[in-house]
Amino acid sequence: MRFMASYDMMETIRNTNQWLGASAQAMASYPAFSMFPNPALEWIGAWGAVTERTFSRMVVKPDWNIPNFVGLDGTDRVVTEEVVMEGDFGDLLHFEVAGRTERRRKVLLVAPMSGHYATLLRSTVISLLPDCDLYITDWHNARDIPVSKGKFDIEDYTLRLVDYMRFMGPETHVIAVCQPAPLTLAATAYLAEEDPKAQPSSLTLIGGPIDPDATPTEVTDFGHSVTMGQLEQFMIQQVGFKHAGVGRKVYPGLLQLSSFISMNPDTHKDAFVSQIQRVAKGEAHEHDKHNKFYDEYLCVMDMPAEFYLSTVDRIFKSGEIAKNDFTVAGKKVDIGKITTVAVMTVEGTKDDISAPGQCIAALALCTGLPDDKKASHLEDGAGHYGIFAGKSWRQNIRPLVLDFIDDNETRTPPGYRRKEAAGKAAEKPANKNAAA
Template identity: 45%
Template sequence: MLYYLYELNHAAMAPWRAAADAGLTFWRSPANPLAETQLGRSLAASLELFERTTRRYGKPEFGLTDTIIGDDLVNVEETTILAKPFCKLLQFRKLWDVPKPQHKLLIVAPMSGHYATLLRGTVESMLPHYDTYITDWVDARNVPLFEGGFDLDDYIDYVMEFLRFLGPDTSVMAVCQPSVPVMAAVALMNAARDPATPRTMILMGGPIDTRRNPTSVNRLAQEKGVGWFRQNVIMKVPAPHAGMLRDVYPGFLQLGGFMTMNLDRHLDAHRELFWHLVEGDGDSAEKHKDFYDEYMSVMDLTAEFYLQTVEKVFVNHDLPKGTLTHRNACVDPAKITRTALMTIEGERDDISGVGQTEAAQDLCPDLPADKKLHYLQPEVGHYGVFNGSRYRKEIVPRIVAFVNRNANDPAASEPQPRPRAGTA
């Protein structure tokens, strides 16, 4: 019922948004002698804030059309190279005058409410160095019921299928939520000695073991339990969406949760936007708009995937306990012996606490020490782990150095025998 009320509210607000748009046009018209007065700018700012806080934000575009490699400006073309019901695999293909081979990098975007475009900065930073791909998850409310369900097993299957599609000489990067399914997929591929096993795995701000330094998000899952989430946050998609009657965890609930975690900060940001608009500070206003255009764009998740993630990752801690299964087969991270592992955390992360991602290092005891690296970035929160100036200046060079060191390592193709006890 709440989803229907949400849709009804948007429909009811449509005339008011139209009136706000008309008023904004009037108060910003060059022909209006009051447009540049304090009154005119204040009214225009108020109308714009009303429109922005009541609109439905659609899926943003990546908008990446070029990159700089060395001294050359290289055009980039976004292409869908594989389409599945719940995800598209995108390639940012470089339009080289003389094609140059690059190591392939698959970025697995989080399926946690926001679109893959939240990683625009992550993709942009990797483009000069690698042949870059990303998972573009589909809004569950737009997937018809006849396409079937999508759960955690399906997510792991998608990751393995994409890696096999890309073939050998590939590395994989998981940002936040996908750290667990990506590690599971890599463990299964290592155990099967799959030729498409990735050379390197980078896990960034992910909930590998949420028992370490638990955050408010982790404590909520523990306190409520999966039954509470099934009862209170799972809803059916209303008409006229293509996925009508599908059980989902709505994106607007996830957004509400994100907003209330730092409500004071968001209120202050919108208050500052109002005064930037009144004072005519266009640069500051545009930065705010760019961030919130992305932040407010949310998608629905299938109920089965969401509930399994809550249960297996945040409540039962299946991966670190060794009880995670995929299609009834045990997932053993200790089988990872061929894929180099890098884990990255933010000192001020309030989503995935310090130590939760690093736990992946302990789950791979047979991986040689020279194929492991952990990095804690000072003075950044969750978002700063994969975006922002510190990410570009301090994290990206470390990722590139680690991946390049292992990308062409012939030892990565076969696991090396461990020395017997008492031998050097």
């Protein structure tokens, strides 16, 4: 009950702050106060508006809100989400593009289960949709999963990825972003031994901790500085009676959010102070830069306790993937068995979460893969977020990833995206059925 009381206390604090913000905003908006203009009331109202919005977002699962895009024929393409594989802990989501008949690269985007929803990759999805037939892993909030559904640790996560790859088939190109990179590599190696025909065509690993000790960061230092007992004592709580997952042990999203913010407290403090000033002056708007970022950043989800603890213990402390000593259901997974799947790694020079050196370690583990099936890219000046969703991704990394996919695509001619960019593919009707 102590763990459950802690969970409910955090929710009570969040709920109280949301109420205080709404109350302050309502009070400052009272019509009678307009008779005597008072700058202090404007500041109170602005503080209330920002506070209420901030704390209300923490318990919301964001919508995808994928905008339409213009197809090659000049018509709008409407995008809808469709669940193609359901699961207790996560679904496989397909982005259906209305009216598109051309064959596109089949891409599985593996989203992190690290505190935020898969919608954190919304901008990544939007950038890939015009060129790809896109699927994504949509992990569920652990607080909403009944205890009767059982556990979900890193082995269960790996086997779930195996199921997704089998479902999508061998012509799939997998892109894993951040936290799932080592487990996606392990899932590919698992298929290489158990079901070689189901292996994807290519695997792109972006900013993932394949070998966390290759380049230490605050994240890796924290993992080594605490014991598993301390983590379980201070990070794990039980879901309260308000949710379907009552009694389930989790690493709460609110606690994770406090950890995220504590890494750069001054940056976040300045951002919110500036936003309150803009609201008070009437310069803020619904979709300004601050709201666009924090509306997503503040939406957090609980993580199954066994997944969090096994990740810290086996990926960061023991380095099982880095040592090629990872096991699933008692069977050792040999990364060296990957011999046909092309592997590419992407890193950013200013990534302070998965620093350069951690992800590229995957290539050395693929001892059975020819060098011409390996590729790597180090993006100068890019931080962690930038390598999969920022300017660096859009302008530099995304084109490289699509070219890498094309070079290992069995359904379409190599280098198709380059031809399309030059306008050649759209001008040749005969190539329409072969379009990537």
